[in-house]
Amino acid sequence: MSPAGLYHPGASVLHxxxxxxxxxxxxxxxxxxxxxxxxxxxxxxxxVVAALHAVARVPARLALAQVxxxxxxxxxxxxxxxxxxxxxxxxxxxxTLVLSVALAGLVTLTTRVSAMLDVAETLLGPLRRVGVRPDxxxxxxxxxxxxxxxxxxxxxxxxEAHHARGSVGRPWALLVPVLVRVLRHADALGDALAARGxxxxxxxxxxxxxxxx
Amino acid sequence: xxxxxxxxxxxPGQLLLFGNSVPVTLQTLGVMLAGSLLGPRLGALSVASFxxxxxxxxxxxxxxxxxxxxxxxPSVGYLLGWVAGAGVIGWVLRFTxxxxxxxxxxxxxxxxGLGVIYAVGIPLQAWITDTSLLVAAGFAAVFLVGDLxxxxxxxxxxxGVHRAYPQLSSRPSAALR
Numbered sequence: 135m136s137p138a139g140l141y142h143p144g145a146s147v148l149h150x151x152x153x154x155x156x157x158x159x160x161x162x163x164x165x166x167x168x169x170x171x172x173x174x175x176x177x178x179x180x181x182v183v184a185a186l187h188a189v190a191r192v193p194a195r196l197a198l199a200q201v202x203x204x205x206x207x208x209x210x211x212x213x214x215x216x217x218x219x220x221x222x223x224x225x226x227x228x229x230t231l232v233l234s235v236a237l238a239g240l241v242t243l244t245t246r247v248s249a250m251l252d253v254a255e256t257l258l259g260p261l262r263r264v265g266v267r268p269d270x271x272x273x274x275x276x277x278x279x280x281x282x283x284x285x286x287x288x289x290x291x292x293x294e295a296h297h298a299r300g301s302v303g304r305p306w307a308l309l310v311p312v313l314v315r316v317l318r319h320a321d322a323l324g325d326a327l328a329a330r331g332x333x334x335x336x337x338x339x340x341x342x343x344x345x346x347x
Numbered sequence: 348x349x350x351x352x353x354x355x356x357x358x359p360g361q362l363l364l365f366g367n368s369v370p371v372t373l374q375t376l377g378v379m380l381a382g383s384l385l386g387p388r389l390g391a392l393s394v395a396s397f398x399x400x401x402x403x404x405x406x407x408x409x410x411x412x413x414x415x416x417x418x419x420x421p422s423v424g425y426l427l428g429w430v431a432g433a434g435v436i437g438w439v440l441r442f443t444x445x446x447x448x449x450x451x452x453x454x455x456x457x458x459x460g461l462g463v464i465y466a467v468g469i470p471l472q473a474w475i476t477d478t479s480l481l482v483a484a485g486f487a488a489v490f491l492v493g494d495l496x497x498x499x500x501x502x503x504x505x506x507g508v509h510r511a512y513p514q515l516s517s518r519p520s521a522a523l524r
Contacts, residue, residue, distance in 0.1 A: 140405070140414050164419055200416045207421055214482045227477045234419040242414030250403035271396075278396050279405070309500075310507035313384065317512055 142243045148190040153249040154256070156241045164234045173222055176229045183233050183240070190244050200239030201232055208232065251275055277323070288315045375494060378429045379460040379501035382436025383452060384508055391434030398426055424471025428464035435459035447509035449502050456498040461491075 143149075148156070170176050187197050208228050215224030251272065258268040292311050382390040402418055417426065436459030443451040465487050473483040 160415065200414065203417075204420060210486065211421070211476050211478070214478055215476075218478065218482075223477075231421060231476065235416040238419040239414055239416035242416060247400075247403045247405055251399075254399065254403065274396055275399060275403075278400055309380075309504045310511060313380065313504065313508045314511045317384070317508070 140242050141246050142192055142196055144191055144244065146190045146244070148186065148240070148244045153245045153253045156245060157253060160238055160241045163237050167230050167234050167237075170230070171226055173226055173229075176226055176233070179233055180229065183236050186237075186240055190240060192240065192243050196243060197236065197239065200243070201235050204232055204235060284319060285312075285316060288312055288319070375429070375432075375460060375464065376497045376501050376504075378433050378464075379436060379456045379498060380505060380508075382433035382459055383440065383447070383456065383501060383505035385433075385437065387434045387437030387441065390437040391430050394430045394433045398430065401426075421472050421475050422468065423475070425464055425468035427471070428467035431467055432459040432463040435463045447506055449506045452505055453498060453502040456501050457495070460498055460501065461494050 167176075167179060170179060208231065211231070212224050212228050215227055254275075255268045255272050258266055258271055262268065289308075289312050292308055292315070295311075296308060378394055381393050384390075385393060402415055417423070436455045439455040439458055440447070440452065443455070465484075469480060469483045469487055472478075472486070473480045476483070
């Protein structure tokens with residue numbers, strides 16, 4: 135997996151807008167889509183969404199990949215709606231869904247993961263009062279990203295060990311040794327964090343505040 | 348909070364991720380394992396941070412999906428249900444004593460991993476797609492057998508891990524000290 139995730143690099147207006155603004159726009163856009171129930175309005179919305187993709191210069195292949203998971207579900211939904219209501223209603227429900235997903239996908243494609251996580255950290259700011267520590271949340275998320283290749287490596291090692299012993303059989307038998315190693319890795323990571331003073335247990339906050347410049 | 352807690356929080360994606368590297372939708376298996384191994388609080392938090400990364404645009408879901416689009420789609424309820432499901436599994440297991448017993452573990456996986464996830468997923472899907480609860484439930488029924496199999500596998504794996512790594516059951520008390 136690339137660290138950039140689904141982000142598609144570019145220099146368009148949409149790429150340069152602040153992530154927070156894009157998220158606000160997305161929220162407004164999806165709410166707006168839910169309020170539109172006339173087909174021609176949805177058609178106009180589809181044109182707008184397509185135009186936004188064009189402005190961002192997102193390749194059609196990537197844009198379609200965002201909505202492709204909806205394909206079979208959309209077909210099922212269309213069928214169910216046709217049985218229950220009329221074709222206008224069926225079409226507008228499916229269109230609303232596809233357009234919402236496409237719009238959200240566009241924000242994802244034009245925004246770096248790091249920018250998105252920064253927004254999350256900012257949004258969590260007010261929760262400081264109830265004991266949430268945004269910086270700690272950020273650390274956990276960063277560790278999680280780092281954990282992805284770690285786990286992949288552990289899984290590879292365990293699989294090779296099994297092959298070397300000529301074991302074949304239930305694939306979930308591999309899961310147990312992998313998880314044990316993962317948990318051990320997590321414990322070691324916890325010790326390392328504690329040794330560096332990243333331990334927020336109330337009783338053990340010895341001098342961490344004086345460490346800060 | 349205890350530092351080991353934070354560390355295990357780093358696990359989240361990992362448990363789920365592993366589910367991702369094996370065939371396709373084994374991810375509910377990861378959710379069940381998170382609840383069975385990490386307890387209610389960490390289990391739910393680890394799934395939540397996994398979803399936060401998905402929302403931020405990492406393609407961690409089965410089939411390389413991810414991004415905000417997933418959360419605008421019809422399955423958003425199931426994703427939110429994962430968090431509640433992992434929490435409920437861990438919570439149920441609190442009452443079954445410190446030892447992991449497979450029969451009770453399986454019951455917990457069915458309650459949290461199927462019951463809770465469907466209970467959140469179906470109504471939200473019905474609402475988003477503007478259909479009746481019955482239609483959405485019918486759609487969910489397609490996955491019922493697969494999810495039951497996953498509950499069995501999750502139970503077997505969790506039992507094995509608990510046996511191989513007994514410190515796991517003592518962690519909740521360590522976290523509170």
